[in-house]
Amino acid sequence: MTKFLAVTLFILSITAFSQNRIKILDAESQKPISYAKLTFKDKxxxxxxxxxxxxxxEKSEEIFEIQSFGYEDFKVQQNQPTYLLQPKFTNIDEVRIPKPKFSKTFTIGKVSKENSFYGVHNTxxxxxxxxxxxxxxxxxxxxSIKFYSRLxxxxxxxxxxxxxxxxxxxxxxxxxxVIVTCVKKQKITEFIFPKPFTLPKEGIIVGFEWILNQENSYQKMMMINxxxxxxxxxxxxxxxxxxxPKNIILGNLSQEGWIFVNGSNNSSQITKNLGIELKLTN
Known part of the structure; x- marks a missing residue:
């Protein structure tokens, strides 16, 4: 029993030494920043x-930059246990913004329950x-925005x-x-925005960015080569x-930021169209 305990403690000490626990906080409120994104040097x-x-x-992971929507990007100069991000404030010239009438409802796009899905793949x-x-x-x-999800x-x-x-x-x-929570028992996910916002005349690009953390991760066996x-x-x-597929865009992340390419004509990676539905009002 004593030998088993000693071996266990030794393994735990090696794991702890090879890892580093840090936290990201709001510089003003000192509240934690959920799902902040960390990029790494040479990764x-x-x-x-x-x-x-x-x-x-991991010990080999050296942070290059920390990003979170609504905050200034933070380029890391030295390692520390806590990082403080400054909220981003934008000076906007005073303009007259129209308010919704809510007298008519429209939809753009389409969602249906099918058996093809996009997930994290390669880069x-x-x-x-x-x-x-x-x-x-x-x-x-x-x-609101609606899409089909599977866990x-x-x-x-x-x-x-x-x-x-x-x-x-x-x-x-x-x-x-926005951060949206998908539930296993609920196949169609709908997120209602707290406040309706203007749809630009030229339209928008809607992107799904995977959150790569322990809360979302799992292990599985796959056939590779x-x-x-x-x-x-x-x-x-x-x-x-x-x-x-029409109007599909792929995003790869580099240390310079997101690199986007039109993936509609890339038959080697894209075989299906992305199912998204927007609910609009006038």
Whole structure:
């Protein structure tokens, strides 16, 4: 018993030494920042904090930058147990913003329960789709977004939905970003925005960015190059449509930021269209 205990303590001490637990906080409120994104020097992946703003890093992982929507990007100069992100404030010239009338309802896009899904694969961490405003010349407002989701292992999992300005079919500046929780028993996920916001005349790009943390991760066996290997996956998976892919964009993350390419003509990686439905009001 004593020998077993000593071996256990030795293993635990090695694990603790090879890992580093840190936390990300709001510099003003000192509250944890959930799902902040960390990129690393000489690594081709990123990780996200848990809901409590904490994350465990391997000894070989040296943070390059910390990002979170609504905060200034933080370039790391030296390692420390706690990082404080400054809230981002934008000076906006006073303009007259129209208010919704809520007298009519419209939808853009389509969602259906099918058996094809997008998930984290190789270096593809975001899949997105262009949604154009072909309905009305009058101002329209986005009320909610709906999509089909499936969870492989977890009872619930989170994913980040990024809404970008549309610059000729490729994501421009980030317009909105929200964290959405998908539930295993609920196949169609609908997120209602706290406050409707304007749909630009040129439309938007809606992207699903996977949150790579322990809360969403699971292990599974897969056939890779003819060999059965254990791999790490992340819930949720996002449903697609059995129709030709149109207006699909793929996102790869580099240390310079997201690199987007049009994936509609890339038959080697894209075989289905992304299922998204927006609910609009006038």
């Amino acid at each position: 081709h992946y990123y990780k996200n904090t848990e809901e409590n703003g904490e994350i465990t890093l 593809i961490w975001m899949v997105a789709k262009e949604l154009r405003n072909d309905i009305s010349e009058a101002p329209l407002f986005i009320e 492989f292992s977890k009872k619930s999992a989170t994913i980040k939905i990024n809404i970008y300005y549309n610059e000729n079919g490729i994501p421009g500046d980030l317009y909105k970003s 003819g060999e059965k290997k254990e791999t790490i996956g992340h819930d949720p998976m996002i449903g697609s449509l059995t129709e030709n």
